[in-house]
Amino acid sequence: MAKYLGQLLSSLKSLSSVPAIRAHVALWTGSFSSWTHTFRSIKTLPLPIFPKSWDFSQPNSSWGPEIMQMYEHYNSQCEVETEEGEKKAGPWRRLPSYNRSLKFATGGVYLSKIIQSKARLFTRNIKEPGAAFEYVLFVNEAEQRCVGIFQAGHLLEGPPGHVHGGAIATMIDTVTGTHATFLSGPVMTAYLNINYRSPIPLGSTVLIESLMDKKEGRKTFLLCNVTSTDGSKLHTETTALFVSVSVSNLIQKG
Numbered sequence: 001m002a003k004y005l006g007q008l009l010s011s012l013k014s015l016s017s018v019p020a021i022r023a024h025v026a027l028w029t030g031s032f033s034s035w036t037h038t039f040r041s042i043k044t045l046p047l048p049i050f051p052k053s054w055d056f057s058q059p060n061s062s063w064g065p066e067i068m069q070m071y072e073h074y075n076s077q078c079e080v081e082t083e084e085g086e087k088k089a090g091p092w093r094r095l096p097s098y099n100r101s102l103k104f105a106t107g108g109v110y111l112s113k114i115i116q117s118k119a120r121l122f123t124r125n126i127k128e129p130g131a132a133f134e135y136v137l138f139v140n141e142a143e144q145r146c147v148g149i150f151q152a153g154h155l156l157e158g159p160p161g162h163v164h165g166g167a168i169a170t171m172i173d174t175v176t177g178t179h180a181t182f183l184s185g186p187v188m189t190a191y192l193n194i195n196y197r198s199p200i201p202l203g204s205t206v207l208i209e210s211l212m213d214k215k216e217g218r219k220t221f222l223l224c225n226v227t228s229t230d231g232s233k234l235h236t237e238t239t240a241l242f243v244s245v246s247v248s249n250l251i252q253k254g
């Protein structure tokens with residue numbers, strides 16, 4: 001394990017000279033100036049370098065009018081025009097989403113020996129568009145907010161006609177976990193305290209809003225509400241704690 005770790009870290013360092021890979025490497029090593037920069041870099045990843053990578057946060061044919069409308073709402077604020085007519089970065093940033101961050105982070109060289117080569121990100125492992133988790137995340141750095149727009153597919157049924165509580169928890173973990181990573185670098189979920197207030201109809205689109213509460217040393221506390229897209233219905237309320245970890249400890253635990 002130690003040998004693989006050494007190889008991994010040196011491989012990460014050498015790979016980080018390639019700009020497109022730097023973003024993914026930084027996500028795992030925390031060795032670059034800021035996570036904001038990381039996500040900005042990911043946004044501009046040139047696809048030809050990773051021909052098999054697919055950004056799952058792009059709209060697809062399964063997206064209904066509600067998720068499309070919310071997507072357009074936040075996406076239109078990712079780039080704004082100045083009074084002089086110049087384009088500049090807006091308050092929101094769309095986060096791309098891949099099913100194999102680790103493989104891409106290392107070029108698939110060393111981690112495949114540590115972690116099963118068939119591993120896939122849980123929320124992105126069902127191929128049929130619209131069948132399970134359709135979502136896109138946006139972050140607002142100035143306001144320390146992250147928003148997930150989530151359309152729940154038919155494979156996520158719990159109570160008849162409604163979304164399984166575990167699937168809802170998965171999405172809360174995904175949004176708050178990504179947000180905490182954005183704020184604090186590599187983290188693990190210590191707790192998610194979820195109050196389920198009203199069921200989510202299968203097929204509907206909901207907003208998952210994560211807000212930074214406070215940071216104390218290695219601990220990042222977040223608040224997260226899941227609501228209907230017009231905000232009129234509260235589905236869940238969550239308090240979450242993420243603890244910063246070093247990547248080497250994480251891999252040794254695995």
Ligand SMILES: CCCCCCCC/C=C\CCCCCCCC(=O)SCCNC(=O)CCNC(=O)[C@H](O)C(C)(C)COP(=O)(O)OP(=O)(O)OC[C@H]1O[C@@H](n2cnc3c(N)ncnc32)[C@H](O)[C@@H]1OP(=O)(O)O
Pocket residue numbers: 027101121173174175177178181186187188189190191217218219241243244245250
């Ligand atoms: C690395 C992930 C990065 C994600 C990157 C995403 C990028 C985008 C790509 C794709 C998006 C997908 C996004 C998905 C995200 C999903 C994230 C997960 O689901 S993670 C899996 C579930 N979580 C576990 O399996 C943790 C298991 N637990 C542990 O490993 C440890 O307990 C850990 C790391 C949480 C803490 O262990 P210690 O040994 O490092 O630290 P100690 O000393 O125990 O705690 C540090 C402080 O935190 C408090 N603390 C720890 N656990 C607590 C708890 N449950 N409640 C209250 N306080 C707690 C302690 O009291 C201590 O506080 P005092 O510093 O003394 O003030």
